[in-house]
Amino acid sequence: MAEKREMLYEGKAKKVFVTSEPELIWIEFKDDATAFDGVKKERIDEKGALNNSISTLLFEMLEREGVETQMVRKLSGTEMLAKKLEIIPVEVIVRNFATGSLSKRLGIEEGKELSPTVLEFCLKDDELHDPMLNRYHIFAMDFAAPEELAEMEKQALRINGILAPYLLEKGITLVDFKLEFGRYRDRIILGDEITPDTCRFWNTGTMFTIFLRIS
Numbered sequence: 001m002a003e004k005r006e007m008l009y010e011g012k013a014k015k016v017f018v019t020s021e022p023e024l025i026w027i028e029f030k031d032d033a034t035a036f037d038g039v040k041k042e043r044i045d046e047k048g049a050l051n052n053s054i055s056t057l058l059f060e061m062l063e064r065e066g067v068e069t070q071m072v073r074k075l076s077g078t079e080m081l082a083k084k085l086e087i088i089p090v091e092v093i094v095r096n097f098a099t100g101s102l103s104k105r106l107g108i109e110e111g112k113e114l115s116p117t118v119l120e121f122c123l124k125d126d127e128l129h130d131p132m133l134n135r136y137h138i139f140a141m142d143f144a145a146p147e148e149l150a151e152m153e154k155q156a157l158r159i160n161g162i163l164a165p166y167l168l169e170k171g172i173t174l175v176d177f178k179l180e181f182g183r184y185r186d187r188i189i190l191g192d193e194i195t196p197d198t199c200r201f202w203n204t205g206t207m208f209t210i211f212l213r214i215s
Contacts, residue, residue: 002026002081012126013051013197019081024072027080029055029193048078050207051195056080057215058163058194065162067155070182070191085182085191088144090133092156093120095176096164099200102176117160119153124180151188152181159190170213173202 002019004026009016017026029048032041052074059071072081095118098108102118121133123143138144144152156179164174177199180192192198196207204210 013193013195023084025082025084026075027082029078029080033197044207047207050211051193051197052078052080054195054207054211054214055193059190061166062159062162062190067159067162068184068187068189070184070189082191083184083189085184085189087124087180087182087191088148088152088188089124090138090143090149090152090181091122091124091130092152092179092181093122093176094118094156094160094179095120096160097173097175099175117157119156148183148188152179155179155181155188155190163194167201167214172204172210172213175200175202 002021002024005018005020007015008018008025013030013032015028015030017028019026029052031043031045031047033044033047056071056074059069062069063071070082070085072083075081095102095114098106098112098114099110102108102120103110103112121135121138122130123133123137124130133143135146135149138149139146159179160174160177163177167174177194179190179194179198181188182191196210201210204213
């Protein structure tokens with residue numbers, strides 16, 4: 001079994017540790033909540049455990065549907081064993097409804113359902129405030145090859161096609177969400193997490209309510 005070693009890095013929501021197995025990492029979900037690229041910070045009791053449980057549940061469901069994820073298994077209330085990925089620094093934003101920055105940028109009515117689903121890209125960089133990208137930026141900066149971006153788009157739409165109806169059955173509307181992908185051996189697979197930190201929902205309430213509805 002993989003053994004936890006020194007910390008690799010600490011992000012806004014998680015701590016990541018190397019393990020005795022070179023291809024595996026140890027992820028610890030934190031109780032910290034941040035906003036405005038980490039400028040505003042707050043601590044919420046049990047947030048780490050809830051995010052770990054929600055992400056585990058949704059990753060396991062995606063795996064059953066044939067979507068490969070970074071997760072190997074849940075280790076404890078706040079800890080997860082995962083594959084070590086070479087993260088592609090491009091976040092894929094999946095939008096089912098117009099809201100937030102999209103409505104402001106394009107003057108679209110808040111809450112308008114989007115058909116087809118809209119995919120957008122942004123650079124994963126808090127210091128630059130996650131600027132928007134298009135495929136020309138992505139290729140010019142060598143963030144991803146054309147075939148890799150095509151695979152990310154394909155997987156993002158497939159994941160949305162699984163999650164949105166599943167959550168709707170639970171009374172939760174999946175408005176939009178962010179996905180991260182990485183290279184693992186010769187494959188592009190889903191990384192990071194799927195939690196209330198990375199998704200926008202309607203008809204939910206607290207994070208605990210979300211967990212109760214989907215568990």
